[in-house]
Amino acid sequence: MSTPAISLQDLDISYGDTKVVRGATFDVARGESFALVGESGSGKSTVLKAIAGLAPEWTGEISVLGKPRGHGTDRAFSEVCQMVFQDPYASLHPRKTVDTVLSEPLAIHGIGNRGARVVEMLGAVGLDRRFRFRFPHQLSGGQRQRVAIARALMLEPQVMLLDEPTSALDVSVQAEILNLLKRLRREQGLTYLMVTHNLPVVSFMCDRMAVMNKGRIVEIAPKTALYDGSFADPYTRDLYAASGGNPDADPAVAAALKTKDTA
Amino acid sequence: MTRAPLLEIEDLRVSFATPTGPVEVVKGLSLTLGREERLGIVGESGSGKSMTGRSILRLIRAPGRQTAKTLRFDGLDLMAQGNRQMRAIRGARISMIMQDPKFSLHPVMTIGQQIAEALRVHEKLPRRDLNARVIEMLTSVRINDPERVAKMYPHEVSGGMGQRVMIAMMLIPRPQLLIADEPTSALDVSVQAQVLDLIQELVTGNGMGLILISHDLNLVSRYCDRIVVMNGGEVVETCAARDLHEATHPYTRGLLAAQPRMQETRATLPVLDRTEGAGT
Known part of the structure; x- marks a missing residue:
């Protein structure tokens, strides 16, 4: 068996004194x-941030493509692993054009022939060339997320960290972005680690999932578990039911969930 | 006629002036809502669903303009009401739950004060009764230890709790019609179900009408009797919630198909044809 793309061992992450x-x-x-699925506050995004180097207070082991990751920023690491953030309205610099945003990673890593690469990448993510010199406010949410994905792909990484890439988008736009991500993965042989709270999206996009609750991974299940709801952990079953997993039992399940307070 | 519909809308139009002329965001919408009926309005961003919700409360601000042949609530012509009269209706008889509790609650007022204010504006009550009503309301939205929560500030509570506080605030004057504009899109799936069940229960328990505005077709079909699908400011289809999956309009079908399913086997998701728009 080859080395895994991402390997986490006993990873503890904290923000200040709080262990999350x-x-x-x-x-x-x-x-x-x-x-990685779970509710807000379950720590799923934090895991991605730690891998990307944005949450440096961790202990344990993180390795990507067999290489252990240090705590600081790491140029070689950026070339193999990139992240796409949740909200394309927030993750793109409002005063930089699409062209600048896409050329920047190339400039930092000293890669030439930038113009041609930018044009090629715009094509790959399904954006017309006329978008190249536009600012983010001139694009729709779906177009911006395509730019964010293009930026992540500029350095031709092998591993992509996706933090709820479609939760800020409409259903029909979500479908387009999910199709795009799926096609890119097939074409470029990418590895995805995707955070989401939407189980149907997992069913469409992923092979396996880890369910997180209160900072711990409670279950790792194959995607086939979504077909029949065969989860071992009670928390996962609740989550599955709340997502409309079992249409016959809807009201009963909702009633069961009511007893738990979010406070 | 005692059984007249709770709300009648005919030919509602909302437009905004732009440098290139007025743009209509709601184009001649008509609908009726029966008493104790739960109606869902579904559509994508920009379909005019929120504007429809707001215009029922006459909350379209200048330069937006709102016209309607009929906008009648419980026999009252809303288009003919002045600002002062509308203020007496808003909150007291028709109230609205907004999307995100983080932005809709006053950050420097305690939760108890805010809920009490909603009531005090519309009813004269001695302070002791006021407090009792607030605590009672917080209990009915299933907040544990309501006395403590009433003294807390919005930043001290979770999103789900914040949304329940909003619901408490909106329901305390006992309105006849509740408009919920994406009440759960800022919340987690598991909390979503709790909040919607709560709205459901309070609406049916008090004989209120409900308009639930959302982009989530499946969610709306679970909680409403009837669904109106909007696209580009127009109603494209109206159907009973349980018949949603037999919807005929291509746009509705497109929306349904674009949603990933729990038992997903399709290799790609069908997408809506956007040739007339700018595309995404």
Whole structure:
């Protein structure tokens, strides 16, 4: 078996004195699409941030493509692993054109022939060339997310970290972006680690998933578990039911969920 | 005629002036809402669904303009009401739950004060009764330890709790019609179900009408009797919630198909044809 694309061993992550993730351990194989699901505050985005180097207070082991990751920023690391953020309205610089945004990673890493690469990448993410010199405010949400994906792909990484890439978008636009991500993965042999709270999206995009609750991974299940709801952990079953997993039992399940307070 | 519909809208239009002339965002919408009926309005961003919700409360601000042949609520012509009269209706008889509790609650007022204010504006009550009503309302939206929560500030509570506080505030004057504009899109799936069940229960328990505005077709079909699908400011289809999956309009079908399913087997999702628009 080859080395996994992402491997986490006993990962604890804290923000200041608060420990938000405890003992996260999982491997994502090369070419796999792996989902992290859970509610807000469960620590799923924090895991991605730690891998990307945005949450430096962690202990344990993170390795990507067999190479252990340090705590600081790492240029070689950026070339193999990139992240796409949740909200394309927030993740693009409002005063930089699409062209500047896409050329920047190339400039930082000293890669030439930038113009041609930018044009090629715009084509790959399904954006017309006329968008090249526009500002983010001149684009729709779906177009912006395409730019954000293009930016992540500029350095031709092998591993992509996706933090709820479609939750800020409409259903029909979500479908387009999900199709795009799926096609890019197929064409470029990418590995995805995707955070989402939307189980149907997992069913469409991913092969396996880890379910997180209160900073811990409670279950790792194959996507087929979504077909029949065969989850081992009670929390996962609740989550599955709340997502409309089992249409026959809707009202009853909702009633069961009511007893738990979010406070 | 005692059984007249709660709300009648005929030929509602909302337009905004732009440098290139007025743009209509709601184009001649007509609908009726029966008493104790739960109606869902579904559409994508920009379909005019929120504007429809706001225009029922006459909340379209200048330069936006709103016209309607009929806009009648419980026999009252809303288009003929002045600002002062509208203020007496808003909150007291028709109220609206907004999308995000983070932006809709007053950050430097305690939760108890805010809820009490909603009531005090419309009813004269001794302070002791006022407090009792606030606590009672917080209990009915299933907040544990309401006395403590009433003294808390909005930043001290979670999103789900904040939304329940909003619901409490909106329902305390006992309105006849509740408009919920994406009440759960800022919340987690598991909390979503709790909040919607709560709205459901309070609406049916008090004989209120409900208009639920959302972009989530499946969610709306679970909580409403009837669904109106909007696109580009127009109603493209109206159907009973349980018949949603037999919807005939291509736009509705497109929306339904574009949603990933729990038992997904399709390799790609069908997308809406956007040839007339700018595309995404």
